[in-house]
Amino acid sequence: MWIRVLGSAAGGGFPQWNCGCANCRGVREKTIRATARTQESVAVSASGDAWVLLNASPEIRQQIESFEPLHPRGPRHSPIAAIVLTNGDLDHCLGVLSLRESHPITVYATDQVRRGFIEKNVLYRTLERFPGQVTWRRLVLGHPQDVVGADAPGAGAPIERHAPIGLSVEAIAVPGKPPVHLEDLPASPEDSVGLLIRDAVAGVTLAYFSGVGEISPAVADTLAGADCVFFDGTFWSSDELTAGGLGTKRAEQMAHLPVGGPDGSLARLTGLSAVRKILIHVNNTNPVLREDSRERARVEAAGWEIAYDGMEITL
Ligand SMILES: [Zn+2]
Numbered sequence: 001m002w003i004r005v006l007g008s009a010a011g012g013g014f015p016q017w018n019c020g021c022a023n024c025r026g027v028r029e030k031t032i033r034a035t036a037r038t039q040e041s042v043a044v045s046a047s048g049d050a051w052v053l054l055n056a057s058p059e060i061r062q063q064i065e066s067f068e069p070l071h072p073r074g075p076r077h078s079p080i081a082a083i084v085l086t087n088g089d090l091d092h093c094l095g096v097l098s099l100r101e102s103h104p105i106t107v108y109a110t111d112q113v114r115r116g117f118i119e120k121n122v123l124y125r126t127l128e129r130f131p132g133q134v135t136w137r138r139l140v141l142g143h144p145q146d147v148v149g150a151d152a153p154g155a156g157a158p159i160e161r162h163a164p165i166g167l168s169v170e171a172i173a174v175p176g177k178p179p180v181h182l183e184d185l186p187a188s189p190e191d192s193v194g195l196l197i198r199d200a201v202a203g204v205t206l207a208y209f210s211g212v213g214e215i216s217p218a219v220a221d222t223l224a225g226a227d228c229v230f231f232d233g234t235f236w237s238s239d240e241l242t243a244g245g246l247g248t249k250r251a252e253q254m255a256h257l258p259v260g261g262p263d264g265s266l267a268r269l270t271g272l273s274a275v276r277k278i279l280i281h282v283n284n285t286n287p288v289l290r291e292d293s294r295e296r297a298r299v300e301a302a303g304w305e306i307a308y309d310g311m312e313i314t315l
Helices: 022-029 060-065 090-098 111-118 122-127 217-224 294-301
Strands: 002-007 041-045 051-054 080-084 105-109 134-138 145-148 164-173 193-199 204-209 228-232 276-280 312-314
Touching: 002 060, 041 164, 051 164, 051 193, 060 090, 080 145, 080 164, 090 111, 090 122, 105 111, 111 134, 164 217, 193 217, 204 217
Parallel strands: 051 080, 080 105, 105 134, 204 228, 228 276
Antiparallel strands: 002 041, 002 312, 041 051, 145 164, 164 193, 193 204
């Protein structure tokens, strides 16, 4: 299984357009040891030919261009067989609207996330230019399914439509919340999921949990059995935004378990057998972005890595 991190930052990216926090200023002015990051999205492939995107960020065009295996191999073609959405946050979904150039696409999402994206959304009509432009495939919690591809008939090196691409995906409910623009709707277990991606031929699994409000037994079980783990690295501490005068909500109110502290994910996730353990969806305020910070050293001493744009892993 091949994994390429296209974007590693939380919503807003790093630096964020309207943020003058120490990290954002420092990376702009090149006065800290840190590199800029686009918003979270990861490409996964079993063959190297057909790829699945985990989430579709607002920076999807730049991210596709940044990685040659995602470039077209014919006059109208894309090696992107499918997109899987982990929740309805705009930093995970807006990129789908950007893929509007009359190309068939396949999107996997829970029914809750699909409805949140298409209902009352007049902009979604740009993806209804022809019948079958978007094929939605429902993620049913706890049920693995083969990922099948989509591509234009007659394109160069086509991905056969609806043919398996060698990966399966299973959605696991994670304690989360609806996206900010739908917070008035009732919460659902389908609001936010983690993914278990399997390559049966290679016999390897990837657990992808980029947004986790709490480590439930189901989340812990999934992480324990995976060969590679991506986990929510949004905030180091609960009061990261409030202490900096950058927001009014604690990390937990935004459905992100902090990394640091006695009850943080670093302390709670000791003993995982995964060969690679990576924090992703890192908010621009997080001190782990500074390569010479104490917090970064603690993460690395615990055997974890911080995702960066362009990171590649082969399992
Ligand atoms: Zn910032």
